[in-house]
Amino acid sequence: MSSNAITIPGSQIQARPWVDELHQWVTTVDHKRLGILYMLSALLFLVIGGVEALIIRIQLMHSHNDFVSPEVFNRMFTMHGTTMIFFVAMPVLFGFANYLVPLMIGARDMAFPRLNAFSFWLSFLGGLLLYFSFLGGSGLYGAGNAPDVGWWAYAPLGARAFSPGHSSDYWTLSLLVSGFGSIGTAINIIATVLCMRCPGMKLSRMPLLAWLNLVMGGMVLIAITPLSAAQIMLLIDRYLGGHFFDTQAGGSAVLWMHFFWIFGHPEVYILVIPAFAFLSEIIPVFSRKPIFGYPVMVAATVAIGLVSTSVWAHHMFSIGMSSYANSFFAITTMAVGIPTGIKIFNWIGTMWGGRIQFKVPMLFCIGFLFQFLIAGLTGIMQAAVPFDWQLTLSYFVVAHFHYVIVGGILFAIFGAFYYWYPKMSGRMLSESLGKWHFWLFLIGFHLTFDVMHIPGLLGMPRRIYTYEPGRGWDTLNFIVTIGAFIQAIAILVFVANLIISYFKGAEAGNDPWDAWTLEWSISSPPPAYNFATVPTVASRRPLWDLKHPEDPDSRYE
Amino acid sequence: MPMRRTKSSKLQAVSQILLALFWSCTFVWARNPTNPSSSVNHTNIFAPASTPAKSIADLSVFVLVITGIIFIVVCGLLVYSLVKFRERRANLNREPAQVYGSTQIELAWTIIPILIVVVLYLATARVIHAIQDAPEPAGAVQVTAIGHQYWWEFRYPKLGIVTANELHIPVSDPSHPTPTFLQLLSADTDHSFWVPELGGKADLIPNHPNRMWMDPQRTGVFLGQCAQYCGTQHAKMLLRVSVDSPEDFAAWTRSQQQPATQEAGVNAGKRVFEMNACMNCHTVDGTPANGRFGPDLTHLMSRVTIAAGAAENNHENLRLWIQDPSAIKHGSLMPAMKLSDADLDAVVSYMETLR
Numbered sequence: 001m002s003s004n005a006i007t008i009p010g011s012q013i014q015a016r017p018w019v020d021e022l023h024q025w026v027t028t029v030d031h032k033r034l035g036i037l038y039m040l041s042a043l044l045f046l047v048i049g050g051v052e053a054l055i056i057r058i059q060l061m062h063s064h065n066d067f068v069s070p071e072v073f074n075r076m077f078t079m080h081g082t083t084m085i086f087f088v089a090m091p092v093l094f095g096f097a098n099y100l101v102p103l104m105i106g107a108r109d110m111a112f113p114r115l116n117a118f119s120f121w122l123s124f125l126g127g128l129l130l131y132f133s134f135l136g137g138s139g140l141y142g143a144g145n146a147p148d149v150g151w152w153a154y155a156p157l158g159a160r161a162f163s164p165g166h167s168s169d170y171w172t173l174s175l176l177v178s179g180f181g182s183i184g185t186a187i188n189i190i191a192t193v194l195c196m197r198c199p200g201m202k203l204s205r206m207p208l209l210a211w212l213n214l215v216m217g218g219m220v221l222i223a224i225t226p227l228s229a230a231q232i233m234l235l236i237d238r239y240l241g242g243h244f245f246d247t248q249a250g251g252s253a254v255l256w257m258h259f260f261w262i263f264g265h266p267e268v269y270i271l272v273i274p275a276f277a278f279l280s281e282i283i284p285v286f287s288r289k290p291i292f293g294y295p296v297m298v299a300a301t302v303a304i305g306l307v308s309t310s311v312w313a314h315h316m317f318s319i320g321m322s323s324y325a326n327s328f329f330a331i332t333t334m335a336v337g338i339p340t341g342i343k344i345f346n347w348i349g350t351m352w353g354g355r356i357q358f359k360v361p362m363l364f365c366i367g368f369l370f371q372f373l374i375a376g377l378t379g380i381m382q383a384a385v386p387f388d389w390q391l392t393l394s395y396f397v398v399a400h401f402h403y404v405i406v407g408g409i410l411f412a413i414f415g416a417f418y419y420w421y422p423k424m425s426g427r428m429l430s431e432s433l434g435k436w437h438f439w440l441f442l443i444g445f446h447l448t449f450d451v452m453h454i455p456g457l458l459g460m461p462r463r464i465y466t467y468e469p470g471r472g473w474d475t476l477n478f479i480v481t482i483g484a485f486i487q488a489i490a491i492l493v494f495v496a497n498l499i500i501s502y503f504k505g506a507e508a509g510n511d512p513w514d515a516w517t518l519e520w521s522i523s524s525p526p527p528a529y530n531f532a533t534v535p536t537v538a539s540r541r542p543l544w545d546l547k548h549p550e551d552p553d554s555r556y557e
Numbered sequence: 558m559p560m561r562r563t564k565s566s567k568l569q570a571v572s573q574i575l576l577a578l579f580w581s582c583t584f585v586w587a588r589n590p591t592n593p594s595s596s597v598n599h600t601n602i603f604a605p606a607s608t609p610a611k612s613i614a615d616l617s618v619f620v621l622v623i624t625g626i627i628f629i630v631v632c633g634l635l636v637y638s639l640v641k642f643r644e645r646r647a648n649l650n651r652e653p654a655q656v657y658g659s660t661q662i663e664l665a666w667t668i669i670p671i672l673i674v675v676v677l678y679l680a681t682a683r684v685i686h687a688i689q690d691a692p693e694p695a696g697a698v699q700v701t702a703i704g705h706q707y708w709w710e711f712r713y714p715k716l717g718i719v720t721a722n723e724l725h726i727p728v729s730d731p732s733h734p735t736p737t738f739l740q741l742l743s744a745d746t747d748h749s750f751w752v753p754e755l756g757g758k759a760d761l762i763p764n765h766p767n768r769m770w771m772d773p774q775r776t777g778v779f780l781g782q783c784a785q786y787c788g789t790q791h792a793k794m795l796l797r798v799s800v801d802s803p804e805d806f807a808a809w810t811r812s813q814q815q816p817a818t819q820e821a822g823v824n825a826g827k828r829v830f831e832m833n834a835c836m837n838c839h840t841v842d843g844t845p846a847n848g849r850f851g852p853d854l855t856h857l858m859s860r861v862t863i864a865a866g867a868a869e870n871n872h873e874n875l876r877l878w879i880q881d882p883s884a885i886k887h888g889s890l891m892p893a894m895k896l897s898d899a900d901l902d903a904v905v906s907y908m909e910t911l912r
Binding site for chain 1: 639685741
């Protein structure tokens with residue numbers, strides 16, 4: 001294993017014209033560049049989706065506000081949800097998987113580099129298609145239209161009778177196209193993890209990040225396929241006179257719900273498992289201990305993956321399923337909390353007895369633990385079906401899933417940015433700006449999403465563009481809006497940090513965190529070929545073995 | 558540097574404790590029926606007024622207590638380990654003992670959650686069964702609720718009554734229960750019936766009949782609204798449930814069973830109503846108007862609100878609504894009738910006789 005990479009003469013000497021440079025990025029099949037492209041496109045859509053969220057929040061600031069019309073509001077929440085799930089959360093996680101999995105398993109690229117580039121450009125094209133709806137949404141009737149059927153587009157609202165024009169078609173096509181991109185990436189990750197590991201890296205020695213992304217890849221294959229099938233069926237309904245979901249001709253609205261949620265719930269775990277992966281790498285390094293209970297962590301992940309494919313109808317407790325069906329989905333939903341709980345305990349077990357360093361990546365991981373705990377507990381409340389009859393479709397649910405996606409997944413993603421940015425750019429992100437980012441975002445997050453639970457308990461449904469005064473919702477919504485703006489400021493601090501540190505950050509060196517996995521053995525940023533000589537590993541922490549030859553992990557595993 | 562780290566970890570601990578307090582306050586605030594906001598809003602899920610809502614609220618408290626205990630234990634462990642095992646000057650350059658795991662501990666934190674899940678599941682299953690599989694007693698009031706974009710149609714098949722947006726049901730004395738059983742249908746997109754103090758949500762889905770029941774135990778007006786996104790004006794698809802004493806309910810039933818009043822003085826307005834498109838969508842019982850696309854107007858003036866609760870039912874609002882519905886409820890499917898002022902006044906006068 002080599003710790004100093006070979007530099008290619010010429011690659012850093014003469015500056016290329018920017019057109020050449022751009023051409024290199026557009027035609028690249030390098031997993032690291034594709035990873036960065038994924039992340040940049042996700043950041044772009046994060047800002048757009050964030051602006052949509054702010055429009056929603058301004059409108060709901062007080063009762064009977066008329067900042068935007070109902071049509072615009074309905075487009076905003078539809079576009080916000082679709083953007084954040086499909087064009088922010090998934091791409092950024094795929095980006096990290098692309099960048100890190102080959103490096104951590106000692107490979108020189110993904111298994112199918114060209115498929116990798118194809119998948120990225122499909123996903124990105126999907127995002128562009130979605131936003132093109134603002135121009136082409138109503139065909140010849142004028143611009144300014146966009147999908148307004150909600151991010152799950154329940155039938156028959158998506159049928160032509162209730163959604164004329166083309167806005168829903170852009171939604172359908174963009175999800176279909178980016179879905180194929182996701183399937184390509186999933187196949188690639190699975191093949192890479194199974195076939196490209198360096199000598200000595202048995203499955204039982206793989207970093208948890210590689211393991212968790214393997215499970216994520218499998219879940220993408222299971223979940224995205226029914227979604228794509230449903231989108232094709234919807235297109236058949238809309239253009240070829242099919243009647244799958246067309247209730248006016250005897251079609252089934254409930255069928256769409258099943259199709260959508262058998263995608264939709266595993267999707268949550270597709271997003272959260274890579275977030276678990278970041279925690280499983282970051283917490284050990286900043287606690288200076290190996291992960292507690294590695295085999296159990298792997299088993300818990302696989303268990304989450306399996307159980308999460310049988311919980312989807314908990315999104316449908318209010319549609320009038322039989323009491324037996326409701327009980328079944330209650331027990332499966334509660335059961336998924338068991339392996340998730342095991343994971344939280346194992347992360348605490350990792351910190352227990354360690355030497356915890358409160359660097360910014362670790363701060364975000366601690367935020368994750370705390371918020372994900374609450375998100376899990378409010379999830380248990382909704383698994384109690386009768387309680388869910390009150391909570392579902394209310395602001396309580398909105399608060400709950402933002403707790404998962406923002407308080408959990410986004411916090412882990414921020415942690416991952418602070419942790420791996422030095423590897424990707426060669427420069428450290430500023431710790432002081434990072435702390436500003438963390439504390440501002442933490443305060444904004446809690447103002448927004450803690451308070452948001454209460455209007456739900458007081459009877460405020462989601463997706464309403466305005467509400468009646470005198471229900472006790474005004475003050476609460478005002479606080480929520482203030483919190484949203486604080487979060488927006490924190491995001492600006494983060495973006496500023498990314499840009500400033502790229503030019504002025506401290507040199508990172510190969511291994512700024514004194515970490516233990518293979519990506520830290522090579523230069524920052526890594527050369528195109530990753531490893532000059534393919535490494536050989538003897539344990540789960542190859543760099544620990546290298547740094548502590550007197551006490552290597554390989555002796556205990 | 559070590560000083561700063563200490564400070565930051567304490568800050569972390571303090572902030573987490575504050576948050577824990579905030580969370581408990583949240584639930585206490587929502588549960589406390591004496592706080593001013595919940596006494597006026599009438600939509601608090603923790604102020605139940607019927608048996609299903611009550612058993613849901615009881616289950617909710619049970620679940621909240623269990624999850625609260627889990628929160629305190631796990632959060633306590635987290636804060637303890639953050640404070641106790643933080644990096645200090647004393648351990649700055651020493652790697653801690655490298656521990657890889659422990660089978661006993663793993664087993665403990667697998668088995669305890671399994672037991673908790675079993676308890677929660679049994680409590681849940683019991684309430685699901687009690688609410689969902691409750692038999693319909695002979696004296697029950699039957700109502701068919703049909704969701705429309707963006708209003709509610711209520712039909713009482715046994716009583717021969719059709720009304721809109723404001724549901725009247727009798728109060729149910731626990732010794733002689735007169736619960737109301739609703740059959741839920743939809744004429745167009747998905748909707749959801751939600752009156753928080755009377756019960757949980759039940760969706761109205763086309764081609765998928767659903768049902769729910771309630772037995773309110775105090776009289777009064779209970780508010781709610783459509784909870785499932787159904788289109789442009791989902792927000793203004795409001796619900797009022799008037800829970801009447803047995804006498805009031807009987808009186809209301811009798812008056813609703815009458816055909817529309819026919820007053821000679823408003824024949825001009827009646828003619829406007831019947832010569833224009835009004836009668837294509839609206840029914841006035843006892844006249845040729847028998848449209849079903851919009852609300853039944855036979856007893857329009859017996860209702861407190863118009864436009865599914867979006868406006869108070871008074872002369873000005875009625876006039877505005879007929880002239881330009883989008884001024885009250887933008888996106889409503891009622892077209893602007895563009896009547897002359899004389900016709901408009903005539904038709905409003907006619908409406909005002911439909912008691």
